[in-house]
Amino acid sequence: MGLAQLLTERSLKTKRVTVNAYDIASDTWTLSREITRKSIxxxxxxxxxxxxxxxxxxxxRKSFFIIQPNLxxxxxxxxxxxxxxxxERSVLLENVEFLINNISRGSFIIFADLLYKQNSIVFEAIGKMVNSRYDFEIFQERTLTITSSLRIPRAIAENLLTGKRGLIPRSKTNFMFLALRKGKKIRDNYDDIPF
Ligand SMILES: C[S@@+](CC[C@H](N)C(=O)[O-])C[C@H]1O[C@@H](n2cnc3c(N)ncnc32)[C@H](O)[C@@H]1O
Structure with missing residues (x-):
């Protein structure tokens, strides 16, 4: 949705987009994807x-090898x-490193997640990983609080998010994101980073 809105606002020339969505339980998201594609x-x-x-x-381990031809x-x-x-944080980081090594120059990676301690640790490790390289730029690292303007439908409030076992609708979502860009390598010694 964010990308679709951005394309309308900033990239009128873009006529086609292909999205490859990956998830361990990708089949359970089929209906959501269909709603996104056909309606949203x-x-x-x-x-x-x-x-x-x-x-x-x-x-x-090495699970991203299979998607290497798409990268x-x-x-x-x-x-x-x-x-x-x-x-397994170490395995996740190995997979992220594989991605970082194999994507083309000029491309972007965005990590967007809830502001949780576990996620901050992953963000820090990724930050360290790219800071030790000469071909990556961290161009944004931020936190964001999004206040919900949606009214929770009655059926949800009465049957799902009822407060039982602590399940309540969020009024605010604390989000964090880290945006990286892969640049050019001109030499192994990297005093300045050409982007
Ligand atoms: C909170 S849901 C968010 C789903 C979707 N990314 C979104 O933003 O709407 C977290 C997702 O992480 C997926 N997930 C959990 N463990 C995973 C793993 N080891 N590999 C890939 N995806 C995983 C779950 O299947 C679930 O769909």
Whole structure:
């Protein structure tokens, strides 16, 4: 949704976008993807969206090898709202490093997640990983508090988010994000970073 809105506001020339969505339980999101593709995106952007999906375990060693052929053609990689569910942090970081090594120059990686301690630790480790390289720029690292303006539908408030076992609708969401860009390498010795 964010990308669709951005394309309408900033990139009128873009007519087609292909999105590859990865999740360990990608099949359970089929209905949500269909709603996004058929109803939500067309209200925000008039271009042609191809939305592919594949099951992928970020918590398994070398699991990103299988998507390597797709990486060079992508310009934007987004990890959204999933990091704290990935238990083996070292494996996740190995997979992120693989991504960082294999994406093409000029592309972007955005990590956007809830402001949780576990996620801050992952963000810090990724920050260190890219700071030790000569070909990456951290161009934004921020936290954000989003206040919900949505009224919770009665059916949800009465049957799902009832307060039982602490389940209540969020009035505010504390979010954090880290945005990286891969630049050019001109030499191994890196006094200045050309972007
Ligand atoms: C809170 S949901 C968010 C879903 C979606 N990313 C979004 O923002 O709407 C967290 C997602 O992380 C996925 N997940 C959990 N462990 C994972 C793993 N090891 N590899 C890949 N995805 C995982 C879950 O299946 C779930 O869909």
């Amino acid at each position: 995106v067309p209200n925000l952007w008039q271009g042609r969206l191809t939305l592919n999906s594949q099951s992928l375990d970020f918590n398994r 060079q053609d992508c310009n934007l990689f987004v990890f959204q709202n999933c990091l704290n569910e990935i238990v």
